[in-house]
Amino acid sequence: MTISLIQKYNVPGPRYTSYPTVPYWEEEGFTNDIWKQTFIKSFQESNQKEGISLYIHLPFCESLCTFCGCHKRITKRHDVEHPYIEAVLKEWQLYCELFPEKPIIKEIHLGGGTPTFFSTENLTCLINGILSKAEIASEHEFSFEGHPNNTTRDHLQTLFDLGFRRVSFGVQDYSEKVQKAIHRIQPFHNVAKVTFWAREIGYTSISHDLVFGLPFQGIENIIDTIEKTKSLSPDRLAFYSYAHVPWIKGNGQRGFRDEDVPKDDEKRKLYEIGKNLLAKKGYHEIGMDHFALKKDSMYTAFEEGNLHRNFMGYTASKTQLMIGLGASSISDSWYSFAQNEKSIEDYYARLEQNELPVFKGHLLSEEDLIIRRHILNIMCQFATSWDENDLYFQELPKVIEELREMENDGLLVIQDNAIIVTEKGKPFVRNICMAFDLRLQRKAPQTQLFSMTV
Known part of the structure; x- marks a missing residue:
């Protein structure tokens, strides 16, 4: 190259x-009634055939990572957990009232924010509340994003007992200098600990998220990170390009200078070296930025032509209908998209009016x-x-x-x-x-x- x-x-x-893409949605003319119509149409076409997917956004984090582009709320107050869970369950109830029959859930993904910010008690309340109004597909896939610094063995065991078999841990890079720049101090032994716990408990797919192009990141950092990653043998990997967009993310990406971020051929060299190393370690490229061992379901889906991509990223469990629950979540009926209120306060206010908290969307032509x-x-x-x-x-x-x-x-x-x-x-x-x-x-x-x- x-x-x-x-x-x-x-x-x-x-x-x-x-x-x-979201900036090109035609919001004029889109209404909640239009969303409901396409949502019900899609449900009737697909529920019995393949089930539905749920993405649940859990937005709280105890500290800000400067590489992150997700909608989040930084707080150390854990009394925010229970009201938020109650709100998500109320939103789910509003959807359940629209279903012409009992939903069959094929996929649940907990994203954030930091899902493991929440206690095991509140996560249990959330999942049990969702499943109490649904059936579970025979070949379902439940997954969550875990922060290695605060994911406990109890988190892993509790979610496993609730049906979760896939977990993704955010790693990014093991260099202390890079970690300081992105405000994500995360020692290797923390990642190793949660990875070993997940494997011991019985998770069938463990994923690590790595990022190239981070501030101060060099070739030696990429090599070291991938060597350490291989020693833990996650089943799949995301090897993302760092999106340096400070005009969108504001002060969150102003903790370092623009010149500290690798660019152009320098950044692409980090990717090429990383990609070649991953290939030597037995990881196969599947889709953009994603790699998997042959034993992983993502690899099988890619080989069989069943890989799917939606607002959650790549998934081996394709469904026509995906419902996003929680503040800022995006739903997809295939025929239209709908995004929830971004701020938690606006999200709560809409639910208090017994309304689906959708604030914008797009009807596909x-x-x-x-x-x-x-x-x-x-x-x-x-x-x-x-x-x-x-x-x-x-x-x-x-x-x-x-x-x-x-x-x-x-x-x-x-x-x-x-x-x-x-x-x-x-x-x-x-x-x-x-x-x-x-x-x-x-x-x-x-x-x-x-x-x-x-």
Whole structure:
């Protein structure tokens, strides 16, 4: 990979956890009634066939990590836990009143914030409250994000007893200098301890999240982090690009200077070294930024063409309907998106009025649905085709012409009715998706909305 390619394609671009991306939602004309209609339609089409997914946002953290882009509330007061759990269960009840039949839950994911900020008692109350109004799919997957510094064995055992079998631990980097810069002091032995506990208890999939491009991070840090990671043998890994977007995150990313952050070819070199090391350690690339051992369900889903991507990221458990519970959560009925109130106070206020706390959304057009499938194919399978009539769209010839230059650069191969991303092109998959993003093509942003693609 040449420096010129990196400089050429390192532009702001979406990560495509949805299409259209949130800045391009058409909020005008969207209403809660429209959301309910598409939600019920999707439920009726998919509940018996595949079940539904739940994402539950637990926003509290005891301290601020400066690399984080999630919606969170920093507090050391744990008396906030119970009222929040009660609010989430009330929101769930409002959805349950809309279901024409009992929901079948295939997937639950607890994200944050810091889910392990909550006590085991409150987490038990939450999950039991959710499951009391639902059936559990035979092949379900329950997962949560655990902070190695505050995840206890009791957390792991309690959630395991509630049906959770997958846990993801945020690691980022083991360098003390890097950890100080991102305000995430987390010794290796803390990660080792929770990883061993999870394995002893019986978790079948343990994941570690690593980040490249962090402030002060060098090649030696990437090598050391991956060597330490391999010694713990997590089943899957996320190897994310650090999104340096201080214009969005404010003071949270002003704890270091811009020049302290690796850029362009320097940053891409960190990725290439890390990716090659992971391959030598037996990890296979599946989708953008994700790697898994062959024994993991994510690898199987990728090999069988069943990998899916939504607002939770990649998942091996595809469902047409995903309901987001909690402040700032985003729901997806396939036909429309809906986001909850971002502030906890506004979220509570809407629920007190017995209203679903949705404050904005987007109803997908027929064109959106076609483009969405192409982008999902590229993100999940590194290929897409249009031999089926329902995947052809009017601007496709123009998109193909735009992709010619990427083909000349060796990033993809264009066939009669398909494109295939090459090994060389995988780091640029966001750029390839951008060629299909008609909303982005028609209205380029006037200010920088997205992180850099490289």
